[in-house]
Amino acid sequence: MTEKSLPVAVDAMGGDYAPDQIVEGARLAKESGIPIVLFGTEQALDDIQDIETIYVSEVVEMDEDPGQAVRRKKDSSLIRAAEYVRDGHSAAMVSAGNTGATMASALLRMGRLKGVARPAIATPIPTLEGDHPVILLDSGANAECQPEWLLQFAEMGAVYSRDRFAVAKPKVGLLSIGEEAGKGNSLIKDSYEILNSGDWETVSKAEFIGNVEGRDLMSGAVDVVVTDGFTGNVALKTLEGTAKAIVKALFSAFSSSEDAKAGADLLGPSLLPLYHKLDPDSVGGAVLLGVNGIAIVSHGSSSANAILNAIKTAHELYRDNHVANLQSVLKP
């Protein structure tokens, strides 16, 4: 076994459809050639023959307090998976469970990269016009941020955009409420100054394009959108909620009359690509950037397909030395 074939550690206990959909996603990944190790209770995994399993005795619930959970449940699938990555037995960890506890497990067990003030959650946003997702970070790890942290988010986001979506020179924007330099709150104004006057663009092979607005998230005009974790999470949930509400209303209209049903049947093939683009399962999960290892947080509602995509992302980031690439742009 070469170093680049370490298995991806998958938390079988996390997610609304755990363990069945998680195990199924892991199986699909294994069939595609990615080695897997599943972490879960004996009860959940005792009939699994075809995938390597490691039994744990504790489970972190979806709504459990993250801090308490990781302090108390040292034999949980989350903590054990994170330790497996830390100890060099595994390439990455993937969980669709409690987001806060997944982040805390990764942070506590893997540690931070040198020079990182705060790790950030980087979430891929599907663009309807561009040819690759936009990276939004921080999308929820740090509710309160300092300008220097946003510089690091920019650096890490640029590396991530390049490693994951092959964007040679990512365009980085700062999320604000107007495109002019003076727009925004004090955090954004101060962050603008730092982002606009440094050699980070050269080191990170990125281009700072200034402030962007919420409407640019799906436009494809920017590759990486930097913000604090509060604003980022509000924007992410607003975007997801809006897309979901519209898709739901569309489906309702599609079955509202015989004519509508016939029309929907004819339109189906043309709408399918759009539907897939908007499907959160297709983007492969968010990544915690800034920890010394790869940790992917998949949607709580992840299907087997979502887990498959998250595992593929984890495997590719590992294969492409993403963590080393991140470290190389960060000042130690």
Next chain:
Amino acid sequence: MTEKSLPVAVDAMGGDYAPDQIVEGARLAKESGIPIVLFGTEQALDDIQDIETIYVSEVVEMDEDPGQAVRRKKDSSLIRAAEYVRDGHSAAMVSAGNTGATMASALLRMGRLKGVARPAIATPIPTLEGDHPVILLDSGANAECQPEWLLQFAEMGAVYSRDRFAVAKPKVGLLSIGEEAGKGNSLIKDSYEILNSGDWETVSKAEFIGNVEGRDLMSGAVDVVVTDGFTGNVALKTLEGTAKAIVKALFSAFSSSEDAKAGADLLGPSLLPLYHKLDPDSVGGAVLLGVNGIAIVSHGSSSANAILNAIKTAHELYRDNHVANLQSVLKP
């Protein structure tokens, strides 16, 4: 002329399609029985015979600095319209022009209501499931806020929801990144404490339902969403941008093949109500709450129909004594 038939002051010079679409919207409003006075340059309005006009010599451009504009252009349509309201000649002002300059004109000329720390922009968000729009405030007037201001936004938003959409006891939520009380940044945590422990609910006839998330904005689960102007503006533009991107992608799919075109024709009647709900022109503009008068800020891209709806909203708020109702819940 009774007091309740004062004309609505309309800024004919503001907006991407000014003056033509603005004048046309004003004409439609007049035909529906609402008295109108148009403010604009002689050049723009000299062929208007059927609507009262007041000539001004200056125009505030869409991208002009608001502070400079209102200080320097004292004979602009915005400043003159605001003075007309202040002096009791007009029921309300409506502009599709420079948002910042419209707010500044209203604030400087009409003044604040007693006890108001900061006026806020209240924007109606179309809900796809509920039967009336959700009010989002502050959606952009104050990038940096204090917790006490958010309490006033809650009070004013509740009155506005009742006066405009006849919601007897509006449900007020605080925009955050999780429903639990401890979630959010320090502004939100402190605001939660104030909103959750006061007699404001009784005075404002409202119910505080705790934290809500971005995904609740379109759900109809809440009537008034309170936040600072930075977060509110990011959420608003994210929502608008997402809806616009999806609608654009849908239209593109509708014409992508002969089958799709035929399907779209059959579906058309079922999709029309959804399309209208998502159309920003149909909701009638945002209102600056907390000034001593009615000031409506319509979208820059307002059509005649958007202006008509904004004027109707202005007229109804005036007729229903909205400003007095606001003052009655605010501690002087």
